[in-house]
Amino acid sequence: MRVPIFNDLYDAGSRLLGRAGDLVSGGILEQDVRLGVTGLRRAGKTVFVTSLVDNLLKAGRLPFLDVVSSGRFQASRLRPQPDAQVPRFEVEQRLAELAGPAPHWPTETRGISQLRLSMRYRPNAVLKRTVQPVATLNLDIVDYPGEWLLDLPLLHQSFAEWSALTLELAGRAPRDELSVSWRGWLATIDTAAPAEEEQARRGAALFTDYLHACRRSDNLLSLIQPGRFVEPGDMANAPLLTFCPLPGDRPRTRGSLWALMEDRYEAYKSKVVRRFFAEHFARLDRQIVLIDVLGALNSGPAGMADMKRALELSLEPFRHGSSSWLDWLLGRKIDRVLFAATKADHVASHQHNSLRHLLDRLVSDARAGIRFEGAQVETMAIAALKSTETVVTEHEGRQLRCVRGVPLGRDRPTVLFPGEIPEDADFPPGQERPYNFMAFQPPADLAREARGLPHIRLDQAMQFLLGDYLE
Structure with a gap:
């Protein structure tokens, strides 16, 4: 024994x-x-x-x-x-x-x-x-x-902490324009009021729409949580995915909307994130x-x-x-x-x-x-x-090192000068997107x-x- x-x-x-x-x-x-x-x-x-x-x-x-x-x-x-x-x-x-x-x-x-x-x-x-x-x-x-x-950081965050961080991020550019509908709904609710399933589903749907908008954004937004909201796998329509961040402090009211959302957030962490990790x-x-x-x-x-x-x-x-x-x-x-x-x-x-x-x-x-x-x-x-392959070409009397490949959306090889990579992550003043590195198709002879x-x-x-x- x-x-x-x-x-x-x-x-x-x-x-x-x-x-x-x-x-x-x-x-x-x-x-x-x-x-x-x-x-x-x-x-x-x-x-x-x-x-x-x-x-x-x-x-x-x-x-x-x-x-x-x-x-x-x-x-x-x-x-x-x-x-x-x-x-x-x-x-x-x-x-x-x-x-x-x-x-x-x-x-x-x-x-x-x-x-x-x-x-x-x-x-x-x-x-x-x-x-x-x-x-x-x-x-x-x-x-x-x-x-x-990106679900893994949730393991160390309470619902209140995650809500505050997510709302603060959603209120800053470029996410502020993407989150207008969801944040507008938040302004109409009372988090201490008795929970209603339809209300929880509405909030989760608007929040999910916002996350999908972030995913589609040209700004290549990476911080998208919870991950199963946009890639649910076999959990589509599960109650575990029916919550969203809420503003303010945790109310003391039992059975409130806040309590319901918090319970589902903790269940998501326990049954999905912790298990996955x-x-x-x-x-x-x-x-x-x-x-x-x-x-x-x-x-x-x-x-x-x-x-x-x-x-x-x-x-x-x-x-x-x-x-x-x-x-x-x-x-x-x-x-x-x-x-x-x-x-x-x-x-x-x-x-x-x-x-x-x-x-x-x-x-x-x-x-x-x-x-x-x-x-x-x-x-x-x-x-x-x-x-691609690196090639050298002449341009206005000087040699340029370029790449040769088939850009996405085209059907024939092209020689392109992709530009110079900066030595740091700083961007030139007044230029929001000064870089345009292109993507290429796989080579045609890989078989x-x-x-x-x-x-x-x-x-x-x-x-x-x-x-x-x-x-």
């Missing part, structure tokens, strides 16, 4: 022994690593996962991944995922969208999905080679709508944070500031720090974090360093906090799928790529995130 106070310790020890027993399976040294591919909407998570899997399966375009360049890599294969209740990430369908007769970018992620890819290699580390000459690393990856990431994010070993820096530049100062705030808030709930032998008892920590500016192929190659320097400035506070906790942090400019999808620094990103596991 176990003493109740030791139940958690006993269970943790049992899990540790179970993992030790599974470490050698069928004579092959085996490890699991859970990679969190995180980022806000439009950052390119789905394309990143697709390209990562395709390149690890084919291993023809990974010169800076040491296990490949040293000749120790043997092969990869897709395996059944560990969480049977989570839908599979349909990598074959995503590849067909990118490499089909009419190539197009994959559809936006509407729900959560997962994939496991196993890599077999010859260990370089003496200890691993002594145990077994061949080892396997199981890589688990989760894809999810970008808005769901525990099942998918609390178990992460490594993390890559994908950021559409060029899109934020296009959106202007408001979009850039909104994205920066959203990133800082979304990273707060994660456990970052150096790993230790006590992780089995205290819970896993993310010990390596990579911030990656995506879509680097949309600018000429000589601009990639400027893109990385701008990213450094945008994430400087978050990076400092993560490093303080003991985790290793790196920044890169990457493109999970390279859709013939036997070496893996072309990319920029995907292998360097993997070396930082997984290189030590593959030693």
Whole structure:
């Protein structure tokens, strides 16, 4: 009979022994690593996962991944995922969208999905080679709508705190014009009056319309909470999604509209956000944070500031720090974090360093906090799928480095000068949107790529995130 106070310790020890027993399976040294591919909407998570899997399966375009360049890599294969209740990430369908007769970018992620890819290699580390000459690393990856990431900060906010922050944000440009109908309804209600279901549904509907307007905004607004209001998944029309922020202080009246909204907010946190975090994010070993820096530049100062705030808030709930032998008892920590500016192929190659320097400035506070906790942090400019090439052209007697590709909405390659990336996030005075970095279609010949999808620094990103596991 176990003493109740030791139940958690006993269970943790049992899990540790179970993992030790599974470490050698069928004579092959085996490890699991859970990679969190995180980022806000439009950052390119789905394309990143697709390209990562395709390149690890084919291993023809990974010169800076040491296990490949040293000749120790043997092969990869897709395996059944560990969480049977989570839908599979349909990598074959995503590849067909990118490499089909009419190539197009994959559809936006509407729900959560997962994939496991196993890599077999010859260990370089003496200890691993002594145990077994061949080892396997199981890589688990989760894809999810970008808005769901922004639910995580709610775990540390009361309904009153969240309401005050959301209303303050909704009253500032450019959100003030988008929230007129919802804020107008708020001015007509008494939050201490007895709750009526129809009134709660009306408020939630107007608030949801406002969030959708933020999502469609040309300002690339990122801070959209709660995420399930715009991407409900299998929760559409559930009472858990029938609440909205309310003004003022919490009234003492039982059965009031405020009490109803607060109860549903807390239920949402408990049954949706906390469960989502525990099942998918609390178990992460490594993390890559994908950021559409060029899109934020296009959106202007408001979009850039909104994205920066959203990133800082979304990273707060994660456990970052150096790993230790006590992780089995205290819970896993993310010990390596990579911030990656995506879509680097949309600018000429000589601009990639400027893109990385701008990213450094945008994430400087978050990076400092993560490093303080003991985790290793790196920044890169990457493109999970390279859709352009850098070319040099003559213009008015001087040479310009441009990009050549097929812009979205066009049907033939075009040479474009994308402009210069600023060295900081400041915008020229009097120019609300001085940047216009264009998006491009996937290359037309991807079906013939036997070496893996072309990319920029995907292998360097993997070396930082997984290189030590593959030693």
